[in-house]
Amino acid sequence: MSNADTYVRRWVPGNIRDMAAYTVSPAAGLLKLDAMENPYPLPEAVRQGWLDAVATARINRYPDASCEQLKRALAQHIGLPDACGLVLGNGSDELIQILAMMLGGRNRVFMAPDPSFSMYRQICLATGTRFAGVPLDPDFSLDIDAMLREIDRLQPACIFLAYPNNPTGNAFETEAIRAILGQAAGLVVIDEAYHAFCGKSFIGEVPGYPNALLLRTLSKVGLAGLRLGMAVADPGWARQMEKLRLPYNINALTQVATTFILRHAGILNTQTSMIVEARAALYEELRSIQGIEVFPSETNFLLVRMGNDRGFNELKSRGILVKDLHGSAPGLDRCLRITVGTPEENGHLLAALRDIQCVS
Numbered sequence: 613m614s615n616a617d618t619y620v621r622r623w624v625p626g627n628i629r630d631m632a633a634y635t636v637s638p639a640a641g642l643l644k645l646d647a648m649e650n651p652y653p654l655p656e657a658v659r660q661g662w663l664d665a666v667a668t669a670r671i672n673r674y675p676d677a678s679c680e681q682l683k684r685a686l687a688q689h690i691g692l693p694d695a696c697g698l699v700l701g702n703g704s705d706e707l708i709q710i711l712a713m714m715l716g717g718r719n720r721v722f723m724a725p726d727p728s729f730s731m732y733r734q735i736c737l738a739t740g741t742r743f744a745g746v747p748l749d750p751d752f753s754l755d756i757d758a759m760l761r762e763i764d765r766l767q768p769a770c771i772f773l774a775y776p777n778n779p780t781g782n783a784f785e786t787e788a789i790r791a792i793l794g795q796a797a798g799l800v801v802i803d804e805a806y807h808a809f810c811g812k813s814f815i816g817e818v819p820g821y822p823n824a825l826l827l828r829t830l831s832k833v834g835l836a837g838l839r840l841g842m843a844v845a846d847p848g849w850a851r852q853m854e855k856l857r858l859p860y861n862i863n864a865l866t867q868v869a870t871t872f873i874l875r876h877a878g879i880l881n882t883q884t885s886m887i888v889e890a891r892a893a894l895y896e897e898l899r900s901i902q903g904i905e906v907f908p909s910e911t912n913f914l915l916v917r918m919g920n921d922r923g924f925n926e927l928k929s930r931g932i933l934v935k936d937l938h939g940s941a942p943g944l945d946r947c948l949r950i951t952v953g954t955p956e957e958n959g960h961l962l963a964a965l966r967d968i969q970c971v972s
C-alpha cells in the first residue's frame with residue numbers, strides 16, 4: 613500500500629495499472645549475455661579521439677534539435693534512399709512508442725507475429741491499443757496464411773515485423789513480407805535491429821511501398837549506451853512522426869559521439885564480423901551438447917531449448933546471465949536467448965552448459 617493508492621486508482625487508467633514494468637535483470641558480477649550487446653569496447657586507438665569529440669559538446673546548451681550533422685552522417689552510413697525521410701529516436705524503442713502514439717489508441721489494432729520483440733506488445737498496452745499476436749509456425753517461420761487472414765479481419769493500423777526476429781533469430785521469407793506489404797491497409801514496420809549480423813535488408817524497397825517503414829538501431833553494433841534508433845520512410849510518415857518526437861530527444865553527447873564514431877565505422881564492421889564468426893562457432897559447439905536444441909540465427913544471439921526449465925538459474929548460479937524465455941510466449945518452453953560474446957566468454961558459457969548437462 614502506498615499513500616498515493618487512492619489517487620492512482622482514480623486517475624491512472626486501468627490499462628496502465630494492469631501492466632507490469634519492463635524489468636532489466638541486475639547484472640553486477642555476472643557475465644552479461646542477456647541483452648544482445650556487442651561485447652567489444654571502442655579500441656584504444658580511437659578512444660582519445662572520441663573523448664576529444666565528446667569534450668566539444670556544449671552541455672550548458674540544449675542539443676541541436678534537428679540533429680543535422682548526425683543525420684547527414686547516418687544517411688550516408690545506412691544508404692538512406694533519396695526518396696525517404698529519416699527520424700531519430702532515443703533508441704528504436706522510442707520510435708515504436710512514437711508510432712503507437714501516432715497510430716494507436718482505443719479501437720485500433722496493432723499486429724505482430726508471436727513470439728516477437730516484447731516491446732511491441734508492451735507499448736500497445738501502454739497506449740490502450742489492442743495487440744494481436746499471430747503465432748509463428750513451429751519452426752518459427754511466418755504463418756503467412758494466418759497473417760494475411762488476420763490482416764483482413766482486424767485491419768491493423770500497424771504491423772511489426774522484426775527482420776530478423778527477436779527472440780527466434782531467423783529472418784522471415786522475403787516474399788512473405790512483400791505479401792504483407794501488398795495486403796496491409798496500415799503501416800508495415802520492418803524492424804531491422806539485427807541487420808548488421810544478417811546482411812539482408814528491405815531498405816531499398818521502402819520507396820516502393822507507401823505503407824513501409826524501416827527501423828534500425830546502433831544498439832546491437834556497439835553503441836547501446838548512446839541510445840540511437842532510426843526510422844526510414846516516405847517523408848509523409850516522417851513529418852507526422854516529427855510532431856510527436858520530443859524536440860531534444862537525442863542528447864548532445866550522443867550526437868557528437870555517434871558522429872565521431874561513424875567516421876570510424878570500419879571498427880564497428882570489424883567487430884560485427886568477429887561476432888558473426890563467433891556465432892557460427894558457438895552454434896556448432898552448442899549443437900554438440902546433448903540435450904540442447906539450438907536454432908539457426910541471423911542475429912547476434914542464439915535461441916536454445918534446454919532439457920528442463922532450470923537452465924536460467926543453473927547458468928546464473930555459475931555466474932552467467934542470459935534471457936529466460938520459458939513461458940513467455942507460445943513455442944518458447946524451456947528456451948533461453950543467449951547473446952554471442954567474445955570467444956572467451958562463449959567458452960565460459962559452453963563450459964557451464966556442459967556442466968549443467970552433466971548434473972541433470
Ligand SMILES: Cc1ncc(COP(=O)(O)O)c(C=O)c1O
Pocket residue numbers: 648702703704705706729774777778803805828829830831840841
Ligand atoms: C527487434 C528489436 N527492435 C528494437 C529493439 C530496441 O532497440 P533499441 O536499443 O534501439 O531501443 C530491440 C532490442 O532488443 C529489438 O530486439
